[in-house]
Amino acid sequence: MIAIAGVSKTYGTGMQAIPALQDIHLAIAPGEFVCLLGPSGCGKSSLLNIVAGFVKADAGQVLLDGKAVTKPGPDRGMVFQEYALFPWMTVEENVAFGLEIRGARPQDITPRVGSLLRSLGLAEFRKRYPKDLSGGLRQRVAIARIMALNPPVMLMDEPFGALDALTRRTLQDEMLRIWDASRKSVLFVTHSIEEALYLGTRVVVMTFRPGRIKRDIHIELPRPRNTSGRAFNELKREIEVLVMDEQARYSEAERLGRPG
Amino acid sequence: MTDRVSLGQDFRRIAGALAVPVAVLLFWELLSVSGIFRPQVLSSPVAVAVRWFAYLAPTEAYNPKTYSWISWALSGELLSDTLASLGRVVVGCLIGGGLALPLGLLMGGSRRINRAFNPPLQFLRPIPPIAYIPLAILWFGLGNPPALFLIAIGAFFPVLINTIVGVRNVDSIYLRAALNLGADRLTVFRRIMVPAAMPYILAGARIGIGTGFICVIVAEMIAVNSGLGYRILEAREYLWSDKVIAGMFTIGLLGLGIDLCMNRLSAWLLRWHRGQEN
Ligand SMILES: Nc1ncnc2c1ncn2[C@@H]1O[C@H](COP(=O)(O)OP(=O)(O)OP(=O)(O)O)[C@@H](O)[C@H]1O
Ligand SMILES: [Mg+2]
Numbered sequence: 001m002i003a004i005a006g007v008s009k010t011y012g013t014g015m016q017a018i019p020a021l022q023d024i025h026l027a028i029a030p031g032e033f034v035c036l037l038g039p040s041g042c043g044k045s046s047l048l049n050i051v052a053g054f055v056k057a058d059a060g061q062v063l064l065d066g067k068a069v070t071k072p073g074p075d076r077g078m079v080f081q082e083y084a085l086f087p088w089m090t091v092e093e094n095v096a097f098g099l100e101i102r103g104a105r106p107q108d109i110t111p112r113v114g115s116l117l118r119s120l121g122l123a124e125f126r127k128r129y130p131k132d133l134s135g136g137l138r139q140r141v142a143i144a145r146i147m148a149l150n151p152p153v154m155l156m157d158e159p160f161g162a163l164d165a166l167t168r169r170t171l172q173d174e175m176l177r178i179w180d181a182s183r184k185s186v187l188f189v190t191h192s193i194e195e196a197l198y199l200g201t202r203v204v205v206m207t208f209r210p211g212r213i214k215r216d217i218h219i220e221l222p223r224p225r226n227t228s229g230r231a232f233n234e235l236k237r238e239i240e241v242l243v244m245d246e247q248a249r250y251s252e253a254e255r256l257g258r259p260g
Numbered sequence: 261m262t263d264r265v266s267l268g269q270d271f272r273r274i275a276g277a278l279a280v281p282v283a284v285l286l287f288w289e290l291l292s293v294s295g296i297f298r299p300q301v302l303s304s305p306v307a308v309a310v311r312w313f314a315y316l317a318p319t320e321a322y323n324p325k326t327y328s329w330i331s332w333a334l335s336g337e338l339l340s341d342t343l344a345s346l347g348r349v350v351v352g353c354l355i356g357g358g359l360a361l362p363l364g365l366l367m368g369g370s371r372r373i374n375r376a377f378n379p380p381l382q383f384l385r386p387i388p389p390i391a392y393i394p395l396a397i398l399w400f401g402l403g404n405p406p407a408l409f410l411i412a413i414g415a416f417f418p419v420l421i422n423t424i425v426g427v428r429n430v431d432s433i434y435l436r437a438a439l440n441l442g443a444d445r446l447t448v449f450r451r452i453m454v455p456a457a458m459p460y461i462l463a464g465a466r467i468g469i470g471t472g473f474i475c476v477i478v479a480e481m482i483a484v485n486s487g488l489g490y491r492i493l494e495a496r497e498y499l500w501s502d503k504v505i506a507g508m509f510t511i512g513l514l515g516l517g518i519d520l521c522m523n524r525l526s527a528w529l530l531r532w533h534r535g536q537e538n
Contacts, residue, residue: 052436054436054439054440071439072436076440077440077441078436080433080436086434086438087532087534090532097438097451098442101441101444101447131532149441
């Protein structure tokens with residue numbers, strides 16, 4: 001269970017201060033898939049970075065199974081929008097890295113990496129370098145890389161934002177399959193309302209400046225979800241209204257020269 | 261049909277590449293046979309070529325009793341000079357680069373270490389390696405040590421500067437990814453910083469070897485009694501301009517060879533790199 005308890009974060013001071021996050025409370029149980037929605041600059045990445053331990057919160061804390069998180073660690077696997085694969089390592093080496101530095105024995109690493117690559121359809125790309133892979137394949141490697149360490153929590157910052165629609169849908173299904181099989185806690189940032197509704201057990205809408213939780217909606221739609229069904233689209237419209245309100249405040253800020 | 265077209269294109273390409281060198285050689289030949297210059301000052305390309313082969317050939321007649329065939333064939337003056345110069349460049353660059361690499365990694369990785377080492381290094385850096393010759397001879401006498409000292413200094417700074425820049429330019433997303441996967445500081449340094457900085461480090465090594473190569477020739481002219489630099493200066497004393505030019509030509513070939521090897525090595529080491537054709 002990962003719990004965000006009263007987290008606040010302000011960047012800069014005085015006139016330039018940007019209240020990125022204010023008093024965020026959010027608990028994600030194992031098996032919950034929480035999608036975070038909000039306009040650009042509302043603090044989604046900041047929140048993820050605080051949970052991951054890359055950034056310190058000004059107030060509040062993040063608790064993993066009751067213990068406060070103080071630094072980055074493999075119990076909160078992160079998938080970045082920019083892939084962040086190590087370009088000097090092959091696909092295989094990237095996926096093995098986490099196990100290797102943890103001191104796992106080679107005879108344990110090889111089969112684990114092999115089965116992960118196979119399950120994500122990467123087996124034939126084992127020896128390739130990231131530069132020779134498409135965006136979709138790269139993101140599969142990034143997912144395999146953190147799956148190797150079997151983290152209880154997965155953090156994903158717009159992981160499929162740069163992919164084309166078809167690849168995106170394939171990876172969403174892949175992600176659902178992994179999540180369904182492992183029942184991890186997932187915190188997934190996206191700009192796409194449809195993506196949030198397709199994936200999430202909960203959709204959390206954030207406000208813009210200060211970043212607060214505006215609504216936390218449980219999505220009860222049966223899976224696999226039909227993106228053209230009525231229930232789906234009614235929910236989509238409802239959330240759209242919430243998000244557009246905040247988007248308008250973002251556009252206003254941008255017009256006044258304080259863009260996110 | 262297409263064969264013939266591409267053959268014609270090949271021919272034109274080769275002819276295009278050869279036109280200027282051939283014209284220069286012809287002009288040079290005409291100049292030297294015209295008698296404007298004495299052969300001691302400018303010998304003809306033909307004489308240079310002849311001299312180059314003579315320089316390459318073994319000095320003694322083949323005697324199966326004393327040498328194996330191979331060592332006889334390689335006993336020419338040119339080859340031993342080339343190997344002497346090459347050996348000095350390699351050893352000198354290994355010393356200079358071997359000191360610069362860890363220091364550069366530390367200076368790039370730690371502000372404190374950088375603050376401590378940067379001022380004296382910035383002060384020493386503008387001194388051309390050649391200016392160290394008198395001191396090198398005072399300290400090390402004549403022979404290999406002052407030459408290696410000079411080459412090491414020549415290779416040191418380019419490797420150092422590039423390594424520092426390389427480490428500073430490592431994209432922080434890789435550091436985050438590594439920390440996220442549970443890497444500690446040492447692992448981040450070894451497995452992330454060093455390979456991520458490798459394109460810069462290799463570029464520095466290439467510049468360093470180039471400088472080291474200049475240094476070896478100068479050092480051999482002044483402080484050593486063997487090698488290509490020594491040989492062309494010796495040839496000048498006998499007014500053998502053909503041998504001087506043959507020696508220079510060999511220096512050029514050796515430099516080209518070293519550069520090609522470095523190119524191959526970095527293409528292989530950077531086979532993962534986007535900017536690298538392979
Ligand atoms: N290191 C930083 N220093 C100063 N300001 C920052 C820093 N990181 C983020 N910010 C500011 O904090 C606000 C929230 O940023 P954050 O990246 O968390 O937003 P986001 O919701 O992820 O936006 P996007 O959807 O564009 O990715 C933005 O206004 C941003 O300009
Ligand atoms: Mg973001």
